[in-house]
Amino acid sequence: MDHRPHRPLFRFAAPSVAALLALTTACTGGTVQGRPGASGLRDPFFPKAGNGGYDVRHYDLDLAYRPDSGELHGTAVITARALQGLSSFNLDLTGLDVESVDVQGEGARFNRTGQELTIRPAEDLEKGQEFRTVVRYSGKPKVVTDPDGSEEGWIRTEGGGAVGVGEPTGSMAWFPGNHHPADKAAYDISLRVPKGYEAVSNGQLVSRAEQHGDQSGDSVFRWRSVEPMASYLATAAVGKYRISTATTSAGIPVYNAVVPELEAKSAEALGRIPEIVDWGSGRFGPYPFSAAGAIVEDEGALGYALETQTRPVYPGAPTVDLVVHELAHQWFGNSVSPKSWRDMWLNEGFATYAEWLWSEDHGGPTAEERFTAFEEGDTEVDPAADSEWWAFPPASPPGPEHISGAPVYYRGAMVLHRIRQEVGDKAFFDLVRGWAADHRHGNVSTADFTAYAEQKTGRDLDEVWKTWLHGKERPST
Template sequence: MRYNRRGVALLAALITVLACSPGDEPPPSSHHLPADQRAGTPGIGDPDFPRDGNGGYDVAHYDLAVAYVPATKRLDGVAAVRARATQDLTSFNLDLTGLDVRGVAVNDVPARFSREGDELTVRPSKVLDSGTTFTVKVTYSGLPKPAKDTANLGTYGFIPTPDGAFVASEPNGSKTWFPSNDHPSDKATFNFTITVPAGVTALANGEMIGQPVTAGGRTTFRWRERHPMATYLATATIGKFDLRQGSTATGIQNLAATDPKFKGSLNELYTRSGEITDYWTTVFGPYPFSSTGGVVDDYSAGYALENQTKPLYGGFNPQETIVAHELAHQWFGNSLTIKRWKDLWLNEGFATYAEWLWSEHKGRQSAEAMFQQLHNRPESDPMWKYPPGRAKPDDLFNQSVYTRGGMTLHALRRAIGDATFFTLLKRWTAEHRYGHVTTEQFIDLAEHLSGKDLTPLFDAWLFQPRRPS
């Protein structure tokens, strides 16, 4: 999620493991179709973000090798993307903004390519048959520039800092540093090889493979995230960090990293991340990944993002509730990933409600008290005008998606009772582990477990531009 340090949620912090998104489903195709009908579409099919992602293929794995020099801000990269064609392909697109592409190969054979805006169009030397697996390798370099949307999202993506880079890419900033199918409906596993000047640390998702290797004044770090991950959660956060590593009380690997400016929060971040991760396993079910923790960097983003296994906090010491929020996202958003951005409340509403559950767990304010406080806001409050069940692309991280989304869950809890509600949370995370989810699926499961018609409740809380009674 994106969460400002004054406590108002402004900007955040995704079927089966390799499932094909609806926008990627193969049409009837053959080599007899004209070439233009065998081209992968330049968008994956999300009407709110029509140019995000790409059609015609489904990514299984990214192997990213990047070298970055903070002093010059230059990035050199080689991205090997392994994918399966979901239609016959004479060409296909990858999302990439800025940066210079020096060469492209498909299955180790040089391929023609062209650039237009954020689209890198690749034309393999021969047609890729539907159902076949292929690898496209892109060699690129340049000075990465972050994405900016001051009216909505702020600054995100690959953000150069004096000692490295702050990498937080939600919703579509991964294209600022590697070529990808940049939409949450196409998840994949990742390997990262990151080379930086000696004395600089490179952090990425998952777990480190071996020890860093230093030679010729440069150090190479290798990381692997073996669980499927949406592209916007991928990170290569680089800089000077103090580290603390170990395991939670239940044995989950735990890594906390802080910029030297925030060294005083290192132990607190490590301890709280472990404690909260372990507690959420009792509420939401088994932890979906192999490690947990968090990173505090000296970049005044004013928000946090739930990068898979390594939530990132931008320029502040995170409060306990923010850590609880970002770690809840490891279940809601990271393991269970939305197919389309319109369902963002399934990420942010759940993580916001997790804050309330943490407060209850610690004997502080109850979820019911928080709900009542919020419900007492006047009908003129802008939150009631924004139905969170249909997130707006030009106001994606509106407070309503967080707060009213969380209130929806509490209203549901009141309607079906604690026993059914908490059973629902565990069933929801178990049945869709590592997959994709929609609002309709959640409503169906809630009705199935409760035996109740919950249409009026969800309609009032998610889809009506007024305060529910």
């Protein structure tokens, strides 16, 4: 496939949407049938993230990465359905140069303002219409710095490799899209890299081919994710990885990519992925995806692990507990995804509690002992027990810089244990499995969970919500 730069069909010097509408009206002698889609979804913490007026069904990303220069060339084919009549709509994209945009096979006008790529189709889109947008772009992807100071986006790694990580908004650094977890879609991701490099993404590897016809010697890897995925969970990783494969007892294929120097140190934890997936299926219900695995980068490449869908990314050789945490996210966070970034405790509280359950089931401290350790600050039972887990309510982080704070993880897990204490084990685990099943591949809020928990258990849990989920003071039992 030709990855040379394409000449744009149209390119304006950043006119406003209003000016485009006025121009269209003047040329047609009438009024437009659609209206602009919103340039953000007004998320409480990231108000410009995502866009309104349409729902993405599928991303087809064709990417070529050159490790020597750090250049990325991409073609994004985005299939979506209009939720209203659209005279224009936005995609989130930062840093990269847009060369051309087509909508429904015709050249479209576009302009850039900050992270917003505003697109004006040649003809208005009708409500309910499925439409296809093609964006051709290139450049050196940028690193995005989060409010808490961590880095995401397109991160270059040792040996010329790179990895794309996107929580909460970094995916817009390497492909255009509707970058908010409320809009999930299926993905096909093709990665073209020089011979000798591996390219890894989400889902299942559909094909791997060496390109000989153009004498480039490149390798092309095609990955497919058929289940819906929030864009912050998409990944593309390039490196000289060692590849290993396995299969769970239910037949789920496991595909691991590890930098060579960490292959031995990672073997024990990664070797237990089939066991952990099987265990999670027993605790939480059937595994929600058609693939599993891991990407292990050099120590120091990232300051955190991320639960990228089906294939979490680890900064260095992971522990078993960390693998349990990230795999638990496949149920809680990836399949059952937050409606807004304020609802992060529904991701991290569940994944942290999964660690407690794994310990309980494998001869370590029980969940009750972990809960008590946090109340008492006992770091011998849990090294994190001296964190400020009570600093703010898990359902109400005070700002975007706090969505990965200790209360979101540990007090979030304690909320779940308090429910378990109130309703008993049978009702609690029925609740957990029901939550994962009834909201499979959907989006949820804190209000959805509290209503569901009371309906499912038949119990009034208002005191738990008041004290542990929303209370501003340090809770006490």
